[in-house]
Amino acid sequence: MSHLHFLKPELLWLLPLALLPLLSHGVKQFSYPSLADWPKDLASLNVRWAIRLLAALVIFSLVIAAAAPFTEGGTESRVGLGAEIVVVLDRSGSMSEGLKGRDYNRQSAEAGESDTHFLSKIEAARAVLLKFMQQRPADTFGMVVFNASPISVAPLSSDRALAEAALLSAQSQSTGFTALGRALALALDHFEDRPYTASRLILLVSDGDAVIEGEDQEVLKQAFIRQRAQLMWIYVRGEREQSILDTVIAGDNEIITAQDTAYATQQQTASMHQVFSQLGMPYQAFEVDSEQGLNNAIQAVSNATNKPTRYEYRLPRKHYAHYFYGIAIVLMGLLFWIKQQEIVVWQPSSFSKSR
Amino acid sequence: MKQQWIDYRIQWKPTGHQSGAMRGLSAGIGDHLRALALLRDYPDPRRLDLRASLRDPFERLFVRDTYLNTALKLIVLVDATASMGYVGAVNRWQVAQEIAAQLALSAYRSGDAFGLYVANQALIREGTLPPRLNRSAWLWIQQHLHRVKPQGNRMDGLIKVTSQLPRKRSLVFLVSDFRWSESDTNMMFKKLNHHDVIPIVLEDPFEVSQAPKQGMAILQDAETGQSKFVWMRAGLIQSLQNKRLQHTQMLHQLSRRYGYKPFLVHGSFNPMALTHYFMERQT
Known part of the structure; x- marks a missing residue:
């Protein structure tokens, strides 16, 4: 197995963009009187980190895919x-x-x-x-x-x-x-x-x-x-x-x-x-x-x-970009679905269901 | 604002010599018989008690001595911490403003003095009315109180302002959402202990009972500014309701310790409900 190469390695400089979801929340924010006695909720925390990770992964795979990774086929x-x-x-x-x-x-x-x-x-x-x-x-x-x-x-x-x-x-x-x-x-x-x-x-x-x-x-x-x-x-x-x-x-x-x-x-x-x-x-x-x-x-x-x-x-080069694009598409679909789950208006659920 | 005054009643007798609507403790013109006195001592023939005079074997003339119908001092304390600016199903600050205005109107109708104190970490001067008979207080509240922006996350000003309240027992309405710590609440109640206190608890249906049942959002604490990612679901709502229930129970227990009974305002304010509250109140 030979080393991974990139057709456009300069695009890898964009990789820090994957940290963007960790900085910005991107979810709609509502004011709430006081969160002091909000119940401890580990699931929400996990979901939040999962979403951030997901978004970071999407950007990561897109950048990697754009850089077009491949391995030399080598000889067999x-x-x-x-x-x-x-x-x-x-x-x-x-x-x-x-x-x-x-x-x-x-x-x-x-x-x-x-x-x-x-x-x-x-x-x-x-x-x-x-x-x-x-x-x-x-x-x-x-x-x-x-x-x-x-x-x-x-x-x-x-x-x-x-x-x-x-x-x-x-x-x-x-x-x-x-x-x-x-x-x-x-x-x-x-x-x-x-x-x-x-x-x-x-x-x-x-x-x-x-x-x-x-x-x-x-x-x-x-x-x-x-x-x-x-x-x-x-x-x-x-x-x-x-x-x-x-x-x-x-x-x-x-x-x-x-x-x-x-x-x-x-x-x-x-x-x-x-x-x-x-x-x-x-x-x-x-x-x-x-x-x-x-x-x-x-x-x-x-x-x-x-x-x-x-x-x-001599084996042909193996390109991996399409795998990363595939991953990005699947994850983006997931993110899109999650985005649909976002609360648009802080209102009783009957409103949000009928919208 | 729909003018619908609140018929507040008290179970105690206010001191003071200002005539008003309440049954007081000092002698004066009123409805309640205090004693019979000789006309010689109280030379006021308008209050001659014919029945007592005729019954007296020594044929002395008696006049009635009554308790003065006394004016009350009605104080409204409004919490102005940031959580009071919450806008959910209703604008909480507007609700507080309406409660204050209705009380001001009702106080004037009863001839009682009305005082208003708005405070967060300090007393807010723009929201202060000294307690006195004030005909236009309700209008003033409507026109000026919205200029006060609730902010900050400390209510020390409210505790401090208790020392500026009248010394004699007054009817104190404490308008807040009571998102305070137990010790703060306890301290506040303790400081107000010699007054007749009615904690008016402001709630919003969108806070808990009608919160979205599913979905994701970020909630920002109005007081501390902290954000929290929440994934709303049945389990979380259940525990949220439990938490709020615990808080309400804590508030009720503390109130009971000082002989208060909280009045809950769920959503918008209904003056009739407050009147009912006074009718039901036994303490």
Whole structure:
């Protein structure tokens, strides 16, 4: 509990006004021949002091209320359930290829004749991610899709329908270049200006490495540390890609020219996997080459993010003026009622009743 | 003022040689037979008692000797402490003024001397009339007594003024609200003991009996100026009435000790009631 502060502390100089009722009686005064043999009356004395106290309290609360007292909310350590997950979905051309083991009969599937066997990587990822979203109502989802340039299709919000629609609308399209670094940067931007209330996760669903240049690596690293986000990479492996765990580069470009390879090798000294491993934040990679594997990976993600997050929550200021105004109103009502009880004319009661 | 004089009566015989309406103690022209005397000693043939003269075997002539119908001295003492200025249902000072005026008028009608003394801690000169037959005293009272403003909270002047009263027994009306201490009242009664004293007790219905039954107010003591917050309610009124009853009883007991009987004026003054009081009075 922090200390009491006042928005307008200078008004507290008016507090001595609360002593006013102690000086002036404010009740109608009548002359009486002699009070020498007036009976001793403790009740009247008490009533008088009660009224004075009441009036003093009214002035006191009004002054205090005018000075607008508040306390700083302080911080509270809270346990956040669920996670904030930004799904970074690769929609490059290669994602439309069949999942390993499900990539035959593509022509008949594209002709609409049969889809029993063919399942593209993006379709599998979409289906599994949608299920994942539906299983985890406590999480907040955002969505970034990327191929040549990243697009923030759904901001990080509790609007689940928006995220799901964004997910469903993600279609793969080949543009020849994959902006992974910028996509991650955009995904990290989603956490900007948000209080850290839940574990943060960037769920990268992609089927291949891409080039992240050296300075971009550093920027990404800093951003990850600043946003305290975890990274999980679900590497959807097709028929032709190599395992990320042992390759230097696994481009999703269909035709890799010798120059490309040379350029990539020159720019990227370590593999994506190594880059991510050096982020300093928890990082996990799942290499998935089947629908079942995708499910397993998602299961692992949800296990990882189910851990409750302890975080410091800054509470808003608490204002107390309205309480004091309330007290003043109630007491003034009481005083008003008492004022009605005041004798206006020192006359028999039959007069005062009929007036 | 409605002229309605008070037929006061006394049970004692006033001394003095001023002729008036009361049965006195000195010889003179009157209604009451004092003795029979020889015409030789009182040569006044108008008062010849034929019956006694005829009955006398020595054929002497007797005349009647009667008591003089004597004039009385009627004194009105008015308390002028601040509580006498109280205005409730009636203006207390006006009531006192009216009582004095009615008594002045009645005294003149009976041929009695009328004296007025107004005092609080000292005698107030503007309110003083020496005791004498005064035809216009009641008018003077009406025109001048309201100039006297009751003030102060001590009645020493009233005690002192008793020494200025006539030495012979007089009829003294003591007009006050008797909000005095028991010792003061006792002292006052004691000083007036050789007079025939009628304490006229002024009360106001708004003081106690018709005081507001509920509500709150501040009462200011007219004499001391002290203020008191009062919350009127049934219990307080009850104890207030008890207190006043005790005070009245105290007054009656003190009066009885000196052979007086207080006359209560509750609200406005009714001269007929005072006449009734004299008819009922046995002492």
